[in-house]
Amino acid sequence: MHPAPSLIIFTTLSGIGFGLLAWLGFGLRTPTGIAAIVFFGLGYGLAGIGLIAAAFHLGHPERALLAFTQWRSSWLSREAVLSAATLAIMAPHAAASAFWDTQLPVLGWIGGALSLVTIFATAMIYAQIRAVPRWHHWSTPPVFVLAGLAGGALLAAKLTLALWLMLALSLAMVAHWVAGDRRFANSGSDAGTATGLGNLGKVRLLEPPHSGRNYLLREMVHIVGRKHAHKLRLIALGLGALAPALLLMLPASYVAAFLALGLHLAGMLAQRWLFFAEAEHVVGLYYGR
């Protein structure tokens, strides 16, 4: 699949933003005054930048409000509704913390839970797509949720929690890759079932429908990413989870925490790029790749 920068920024930043908001909602950190403005501002800012980046992916962003209507069937619509609901419900809790030095734990807990469900919904936009076997698996949502929670814990300066979550994230990423590598073969789709001619013999593409490229190939048959998958996995695992975890084992310091945060972000951007770039869509079977 095409690794669009807008989608990589959307899933990474909104994930970490909602992760931070979840911890602030659950009261793991209860900042007041200026600190609350900084912490909540960071959470709202990251979530907001992510959501705005997602709008850049749209052909007609001016109609984006319609995306709040189909939550009964569409995970993308659910994601839109949940993210807006989270930001709205968390707002009184954030304002009370910043301006009246008091928490609103009930709203905080509801907002925290909604933050988690929002990240889950983001993952389900991709995990629901059966035509991309690598994504269509239970191992996809844990990567998104744990990435958000681990990054959020790091931003909330809950370093011990962040350490454990980084380790959990590394396991989730490895599980997603190991399972993902078998998904296409296990999906049962091949050139034979795609054309229905498999019972006659071995099917191969003789001539594509046209000599040029098209929207389908650009969006869904991204081959370059598959070539470097192995190296990118090591980068994602090393920078995104293991190196931050090692830094968090050191005695707590600002330098270590900020370094861990920077490495984690870089690693997660690599992970998310690869998440899209190495995913094979079954439509490739009609194009011999």
Next chain:
Amino acid sequence: MTQLPKSTQKKLGLVIDLDTCVGCHACVISCKGWNTQNYGAPLSDMDAYGGEPEGTFLNRVHSFEVAREQAPPMVVHFPKSCLHCDDAPCVTVCPTGASYKRVEDGIVLVNEDACIGCGLCAWACPYGARDMDGAEKVMKKCTLCVDRIYNENLPSEDREPACVRTCPSNARHFGDLSDPESEVSKLVAAREGFDLMPEQGTAPVNKYLPPRARDSLDIPDLASLCDPVPGDETTPAAKGFLGWLDRALEKI
């Protein structure tokens, strides 16, 4: 609404005969022509006269080779457009309600005024049936020529999809696949029509008819008849100067 109807009153769709399709692409052209000049955003071409031209198409013809065990390879031309699935994954993923499946005839359509151009429906379709228009940035797909089949301004013989109307080898058939007595249903039953990628769980309405068995000659191996006659491999010995040169070089 992007929830799928529990059932549809009809299942209008196409039956495509892979035996008679000659791969002429006339259906591709007539589809592009009709759908550019009529309902909705035109199907644009990008860089049409440049080095990397590409365009929006609702119907494309692929050509496949089937290598068989005991017979020569077979070339199969393979037209592919929206299959108007009963369990259409493209419809349920749509966040805006632009995509929908009609209760009255089962046609899957896009309301282009509500499409935000997110492309998720095209990702959800296993068949590559949807195409984002490069100029209008809205999702385009086969409408089963909904503006032809019910169009009383057209002569009755033209009230079928443009691709079906134009096919010179009669490889495309249009009708109600929910009615077991319809011509298309009888054709599917007689020729053992099949679904594309049934394992994807989309329950497509469109069916494909397999190529018939080809005639086979009773000659085991044509290629061996073209082999040189045994014993004929040696060229006659050259004479004169060339013969001397040949022998001299042979000795070195």
